[in-house]
Amino acid sequence: MIRVLFFSVRASRLVSALLLLQTRGRMTARELADALEVSVRTVYRDMESLGASGIPLYGESGPDGGYRLMEGHRTRLTGLTTDEAGALFLTGLPDAAADLGLGAVAAEARLKLSAALSPELRERAEQSRQRIHVDIPGWYQDSDETPRLAGAVSAVWGRQRVRIRYERWATPHEVSRTVDPYGVVLKAGRWYLVAGSARGVRTYRVSRINELEPLAETFTRPAGFDLAAHWHEYLATFDTRRFLDEAVLRLSAEAFAGIGQALEPAAARAAAESAERDADGWIRVVVPIESVERALPALLSLGAGAEVVGPPPLREKMRRTLAEMLARYEDGLPAKE
Structure with missing residues (x-):
């Protein structure tokens, strides 16, 4: 087995060397060694093997020397492996x-x-x-650590059912699920696993999968399931599913102009569509929110140019938070003389 593997690796390297010479023209032994991640001595042996096999290859010595294929020669060893x-x-x-x-x-x-x-x-x-260069992650964020990604992809290809231990936002925060992995999606630098389950097709952020255990069972992928089409439909209904409430705000003209930097795109669009100007020049808007707790940090970032009108629990939470902040800063002020 080891001997077969050795010859397979060497054959692949010889093909790679041949294709490098075909695509780049003349290359020195050092350039080939660096590209193939082998020693210069190994390159010399490989070039001898290629020449002995009938490849029209010749070497040139000197500063401008190197290995080159004869003019007009093109190999047909371009067949792709499955991977x-x-x-x-x-x-x-x-x-x-x-x-x-x-x-x-x-x-x-x-x-x-x-x-x-x-x-x-x-x-x-x-x-x-x-x-042209494509950089997937968004600004001011790193890509997720995804130690379970390789296992998830392997299960997708093998149509292998898996048991996952998953950390989610809702309570209980950690749950165990048995799922059928249909595919993985890369969105804004984050990987997601799309999988079938007893609850239907679900999406799991791979970085929040704490454990992934392949099971002995396999599954049959649903006929006609299209990963890209499913993902587009999932995104189209994502905001509807997570925005469970609304907030009514009064904004100064300056805060309204900068709402796109403080709130999510869906909330910013809703603000623009619902905007009504008050008699005092402020602008009344209605924006969707997930919950009081998750809305608070974003609304605080609007600063003094925003007032939460409702709902009452959000307004009260905002009032208490601002009062606590003010008290903390007042305690730090020097005593007046």
Whole structure:
């Protein structure tokens, strides 16, 4: 088994070396060694093997030397492996590929795709890579730590039922669920597991999965289930499901102008649609909220340019919070003479 694996790895490396020479032209032994992550001595042996197998390869000595394929030669060893084919959609998303453990595989797929292109198209693809970069996470936030992601993806591919221990916002905060993993979604730098359960199709943030145990059972994926279509529908109804109440606010013109920076997009849109100007020039709006506790920090960020009119529990919570803040600052003031 070890011997078969050795030859498989070496064969893959020889193909990679050949494709590198085809796509980049002349390369020194050091450049090849760095690209293949092997020693220069290994590169010398590999080049000898390629030449002995009939590949029209020659080496040049000197400062401008290196290895080169004969003019006009193009290898047809560009067939993708199963893993490489599966990683094609990630070739432009290196961070996502790395999260899934497919960073090296996606790089290999890119190399093979590049080798299959004409020189003109290859140059265009390289220019695009140098000019367009996709950075998934939003501003001022790091990507989630997702130690259970690899296990979740493995279960998705194997159609393997899993038991998860999941931390959620509602009480009880930690629950155990047995689910059928249908797919994973990357949204704003965060990975989500979409899975079937006794309660229907549910979405779980992967970073909040504390344990993931593969079970011996497999499942049948529902006929016609489309992950992208499901996700779009999930997003379309997401705000409706989580916004369970409304808040009535009075805003100064300045606070109203900056509401998009303080509140979520759905709340900012609702404010714009419901805006009515008072006789004193302030603007009365109605915005959706999840709960009193979750609404309070965002509304406090609006500062003195905002007044909570209702509901009464939110107004009272705001009043008590501001009174406590004021008392704390007053206690820290120097005594008046």
